[in-house]
Amino acid sequence: MKQNIFDASLKTIGLVHVNAESVDMINSDAYKAYIKIMYLPKGCKVKVDFNIYETEGPALFFISPNQVLTIENLCAESGHFIFYNRDFYCIQIHDEEVACDGLLFNNIHNMPMTAVPEHEAAFIDHLFFQIENEFTLKDSSQEEMLRTYLKQLLIKSTRLWKQQHLGGVLNDQNNDPDSFRRFTQLVDAHYKEKHTVADYADLMLIAPKTLTHRFKRMNLPQPNEVIKNRIILEAKRLLVHTAMSAKEIAYELGYDDPAYFSRLFFIKTGESPSGFKAKFLTQKSVKAADLYS
Incomplete structure (x- = not known):
């Protein structure tokens, strides 16, 4: 199983393709301690804790270290699986940068999935392409570039989650x-x-x-x-x-x-x-x- 990984000074981030070769590892406890982001195409079935989610189109999943993830059905096409630790990027410490804690992670609906609309899929695809490509470049800026792409992914996904789950709330200026x-x-x-x-x-x-x-x-x-x-x-x-x-x-x-x-x-x-x-x-x-x- 091919695994792209950056690991230096206790900071870890990695990328794995989601396919038949990697699914058993993803479903094991190997990545349990990490924060995880999974990008899957249409036709997958995923269980997070005790709820099952089926992807009707491209979708992102945001999994906290304490959550249990199981891919129950693979898609016809492969997906992407990012794992990283808090030393690499802690969303609580950097909350002002991405404002995703309590939305993408640990949200009020206990909803780990964010659908990716067709007109946004190209941007998300591009980010994952850049992240994977960055693992092959072993220069001094690699860590910061990976973190920059990760932040872009979190910011874009937070906007999508808000649109899908808080449309009415955001439209009313009297709400907080x-x-x-x-x-x-x-x-x-x-x-x-x-x-x-x-x-x-x-x-x-x-x-x-x-x-x-x-x-x-x-x-x-x-x-x-x-x-x-x-x-x-x-x-x-x-x-x-x-x-x-x-x-x-x-x-x-x-x-x-x-x-x-x-x-x-x-x-x-x-x-x-x-x-x-x-x-x-x-x-x-x-x-x-x-x-x-």
């Missing part, structure tokens, strides 16, 4: 789209110890009612639902990807009463934690058996 982006950033950072809207309103220096009203006006999921959904998503990950018990997970997520946490999990999913885990593992076993039968 940055407030929900800030909120989702805070939730992703503090969901284990802060569970109420008031907790996050305090961090944002506004009243809880003001925060709730802003989300309602922008026709977004209510803040309390965003908090609970993030907690439940992490609980699902821990249930199926670790050996932790439901009680241990409850404590890990900041709940002193495991019974209360189990009731919350049931309300949000319709299943008990143990039932969810058993169902997931059974489905995984059946799929594996079908694959090798």
Whole structure:
């Protein structure tokens, strides 16, 4: 499997073609610790955490290190897979440059996919061509050129995501789209110890009612639902990807009463934690058996 990679002074970025030769590696834990961007053509099926996405045209996927990625069906054509670490480019530290945290990554809809319209595909194709070409040039400016192309990709993708998911919000000058982006950033950072809207309103220096009203006006999921959904998503990950018990997970997520946490999990999913885990593992076993039968 061909892998283009830059690795110097703890800074790493790499590019892999998505095809039959690389899919097993991409689906393994080899790139789990990296931030990932995947560009796929029409006809692919991708699972991110517990949701499946099918590409109806060219699409970009933005995967955080804590998310589980599985390519379930390859496309007829190959795609591109970029992986990089925070030392190479940290979107939180450079938030003012690209403003993608809370949009492309860790967004309010838990939506990792951004469709690429036909009239934008040539620009995205060009960026990936330039990135791949840059790996062959071993000069002193290589690192900064790769970072520049990466930033262009993030900025363009952020604009596309906003158009697709926030069209109405952006058109109303009375709305404050940055407030929900800030909120989702805070939730992703503090969901284990802060569970109420008031907790996050305090961090944002506004009243809880003001925060709730802003989300309602922008026709977004209510803040309390965003908090609970993030907690439940992490609980699902821990249930199926670790050996932790439901009680241990409850404590890990900041709940002193495991019974209360189990009731919350049931309300949000319709299943008990143990039932969810058993169902997931059974489905995984059946799929594996079908694959090798």
